[in-house]
Amino acid sequence: MWRDAWTVAAKDLRIELRSRVGVNQVVPFAVLVLLLFAFALGPDRKALASAAAGLFWLAVLFSAVLAVQRSFAIESADGARDGLRLSGLDPAGIFLGKAAAVVVQLAALEVVVGAGVVVLYGAHMSGVGLVLGASALGTVGIAAAGMAYGAIASGLRVSETLLPLLLLPVVVPVLLAGTKTWDAALTGHLANGMPWLRLLALFAIVYSALGLLAFGPLLEAS
Amino acid sequence: MALAAHLSAAVALADQFPVLAGVDLDVAEGEVVVVQGSNGAGKTSLLRLCCGLLPLTSGEAEVLGVDLGRDRVGVRRKVALLGHASFLYDDLTAAENVAFALRCARLARSGTAGALEAFELTGRVQRTPVGRLSAGQRRRVALASLVARAAPLWLLDEPHAGLDAHARDLLDSAVRNAAAAGTTVILASHDAERSLALADRVVTMAGGCVVASGSSAAPRALDANGTDGRMAGERTLAEVPHVA
Numbered sequence: 001m002w003r004d005a006w007t008v009a010a011k012d013l014r015i016e017l018r019s020r021v022g023v024n025q026v027v028p029f030a031v032l033v034l035l036l037f038a039f040a041l042g043p044d045r046k047a048l049a050s051a052a053a054g055l056f057w058l059a060v061l062f063s064a065v066l067a068v069q070r071s072f073a074i075e076s077a078d079g080a081r082d083g084l085r086l087s088g089l090d091p092a093g094i095f096l097g098k099a100a101a102v103v104v105q106l107a108a109l110e111v112v113v114g115a116g117v118v119v120l121y122g123a124h125m126s127g128v129g130l131v132l133g134a135s136a137l138g139t140v141g142i143a144a145a146g147m148a149y150g151a152i153a154s155g156l157r158v159s160e161t162l163l164p165l166l167l168l169p170v171v172v173p174v175l176l177a178g179t180k181t182w183d184a185a186l187t188g189h190l191a192n193g194m195p196w197l198r199l200l201a202l203f204a205i206v207y208s209a210l211g212l213l214a215f216g217p218l219l220e221a222s
Numbered sequence: 223m224a225l226a227a228h229l230s231a232a233v234a235l236a237d238q239f240p241v242l243a244g245v246d247l248d249v250a251e252g253e254v255v256v257v258q259g260s261n262g263a264g265k266t267s268l269l270r271l272c273c274g275l276l277p278l279t280s281g282e283a284e285v286l287g288v289d290l291g292r293d294r295v296g297v298r299r300k301v302a303l304l305g306h307a308s309f310l311y312d313d314l315t316a317a318e319n320v321a322f323a324l325r326c327a328r329l330a331r332s333g334t335a336g337a338l339e340a341f342e343l344t345g346r347v348q349r350t351p352v353g354r355l356s357a358g359q360r361r362r363v364a365l366a367s368l369v370a371r372a373a374p375l376w377l378l379d380e381p382h383a384g385l386d387a388h389a390r391d392l393l394d395s396a397v398r399n400a401a402a403a404g405t406t407v408i409l410a411s412h413d414a415e416r417s418l419a420l421a422d423r424v425v426t427m428a429g430g431c432v433v434a435s436g437s438s439a440a441p442r443a444l445d446a447n448g449t450d451g452r453m454a455g456e457r458t459l460a461e462v463p464h465v466a
Contacts, residue, residue, distance in 0.1 A: 007325045015313040018351065079307025082275060086309070087326035088299030220295075 004093025005100060012101035015074055022067070022105050027112055030063040034116045045122045052123035053182035057175050059113050060106065061142065064171075065164050067102050067109075068146035072154035081154070084219075091216030095147055099211065102143040110135050127185030130193050134181035137200035138174045144207035145170050151218035173203050226251045226375055226406035227272055231281035234271050241267035243430030244281065249408060251374075254401045256417045257410040259427035265410035266306070268427065269377040272408065273301045286375055299327065302373035304381050308364035312353030316343055316363045319352055323367035337370035338363075341392050357384050362392075369396055376400060378409040382416050394420060 016022050037055045041047050075081045084094065114131075117123045125131055149166040153159040177196040184193030227249040234242040242264050249255050257265045270276040272285050274294035283290040288297040303309075310319050320334045338348055341362040352360050361384045368376065376397070382390050397407055397420050411417035418424065426434040 004326075007322070011311070011314070011322055014318065015311060018313045074311060074313070077312060079305060079309050080311060082303075082305065082307065083309025085275065086273060086298050086301070086303055087323075089326055216295075 001090045001093040001096065004089040005096035008089065008094050008097025009100040009104075010097075012071060012074070012098060013104060016070075016101070016105060021070055022109070026063050026066050026070070026105070027109055029066060030059045030109055030113050031116055033059040033062055034113065034120055038120050048121035049123050049186075052117040052121040053186060054175075054179040055121070056110075056113055056117050056182060057138070057178040059116075060110055060138075060178075061168065061171055061175060063109055063113075064102070064106055064142045064146055065167060067105050068143075068150045068167065069160060069163055071098050071102055071147075072150045072159070076154065081219075091219055092212045094219070095211045095215035099140075099143040099147045099208075102146060103139050106139045106143065107135075110139065123186055125185065126188045127190045127193070130181060130185040130190055130197065133197055134178055134185070134193070134200055137197065137204050138178040141174050141200060141204035141207055142171055144204060144211045145174075148207060148211045148214060148218065151215055155221070173199060177203070224251045225249065225284075226253070226286060227408070228284045229271075229282065232271065232278060232283045233280045234267055234276045235279045236267070236276070240279075240430055241276070242271060245271075245427075245430070245432055247425065247432050247435075249406060251406055252401060252404045254397065254407045254409065254420050254422045256421035256424045257408060257427060258412075258414070258417075258424060259410075263427040264430040265427055266379050267430070269303065269305075269379050269408060269410060272297075272375070273303045273377050274298045275303075300373055301375045301377055302368045302371045303377045303379070304364055304368050305379050306383075308352075308360050309367070310352045310360060310363060313351050315349050315351055316355070316359075316366070317348040319363055320367050320370050324370050327371045327373075329370070329372065333370050333372075337366040340369055340396060341366045341389070358386055358389060361385055362389055365393060365396065369400070374405055376405055376407045376409075378407065378411075380411055380413075381409065382411060382413045390416060 034055060037051070037058070038048060041051060075084055118125065146167055149170065150163060153163040153166055156162060177199040180196040181193040181200065184190055184196070225248055227247065229245045229247045232242055232245040233240060245264070245268060257268060259265050267276055271278060271283060271290065274290060274297045277294060278290045285297050286300045288300070290297060311322070314322065316338060317334055320337050321331045324331055324333055338344065343359070343362055343366060347355065347359060352363050355363065365381070381393055385393060394416065397409070401407055409417055409420065422437070424436055425432055
């Protein structure tokens with residue numbers, strides 16, 4: 001399983017590095033979301049700083065939808081999806097590999113978006129460890145849920161519009177817990193973030209386990 | 223001789239239509255079988271059933287010792303399919319696509335160069351993303367990936383399509399070499415001149431069934447005795463004798 005996961009992750013990341021879709025489209029989209037929120041909230045730096053945590057996670061979630069769609073789009077061209085099914089790779093390994101590739105892309109994106117909220121919104125990071133922990137767990141959860149729902153949507157002709165409808169309601173716990181954890185880190189009340197950090201961990205574990213078990217049947221059924 | 227594939231009254235459905243309507247077919251190990259038939263006769267569905275992409279609805283189907291009724295996923299690592307699609311990634315180079323196929327098959331990447339050279343994909347072409355290659359070159363890369371997997375059963379769906387005369391010669395040579403090494407080949411083709419020269423046996427399909435089978439020396443014409451000319455999907459479920 002681990003070998004297959006490495007094979008798929010390396011393949012997906014190589015494709016992303018070469019196509020530069022993430023760099024040229026997904027990252028600019030995330031920055032654009034931050035800018036639009038800044039325009040919507042006005043020039044009040046205090047209001048922007050207080051909303052920074054939620055806006056960070058919203059930008060990440062919207063961008064994650066694009067990253068997940070892209071991850072399945074590369075399998076839909078020229079019968080590659082059937083090729084992947086015929087490859088003999090362990091479906092759990094495919095799930096792990098594709099999720100890992102999305103985690104790497106989202107982690108890079110979060111660095112840019114995180115810098116964006118500091119520069120644009122004037123957010124002050126006082127609990128870096130909590131921020132990193134929440135980001136890591138939240139990213140794993142989003143990627144795992146994205147792979148599960150992406151597999152459902154990808155076999156359908158309306159996958160582009162269906163995936164956000166399926167995925168965004170499911171990742172509301174990540175938005176909520178991620179925002180609360182980041183708020184705790186930004187305001188310096190680190191202890192307040194710990195229960196939410198545990199929720200992020202639980203979400204990541206549940207959807208990783210679900211994906212490992214269900215990805216094979218989902219790939220066959222969709 | 224041992225059988226690479228044994229199908230008895232095999233029925234497969236696609237969207238409730240019987241694309242295979244009771245196929246009876248035995249293929250011996252090392253045999254090259256050419257499947258003929260008009261469009262919609264069930265040739266592609268037969269190949270997709272044999273590689274585990276199409277589920278078996280009723281009847282028996284055993285490929286390389288794997289019962290497809292019980293485990294159609296288990297056979298996939300043992301077969302290599304060349305379909306209408308090439309199964310390639312546009313942003314990977316020709317060499318990277320073949321190396322990925324090898325890694326999936328748990329084989330060493332060292333086989334990449336040999337497989338590409340067998341289809342004269344050398345030099346710059348190896349390092350070019352396949353999205354920038356011509357249709358014929360893409361087909362050659364797909365064939366190189368298939369050859370590299372060294373699977374004991376090749377399933378080739380219109381393999382000559384999109385290839386120039388020289389590439390067709392390379393393909394025919396690869397099929398002959400594989401068959402000589404004991405690989406079983408099931409080949410669906412409309413290119414009678416090319417495919418019959420490769421065949422040990424010719425099977426004719428119509429309406430989702432095998433309607434004729436004979437040696438390549440005496441190939442059956444399409445729509446021969448017993449063929450009603452209908453496509454597989456034109457049969458209703460009630461007309462398929464093996465579906466309860």
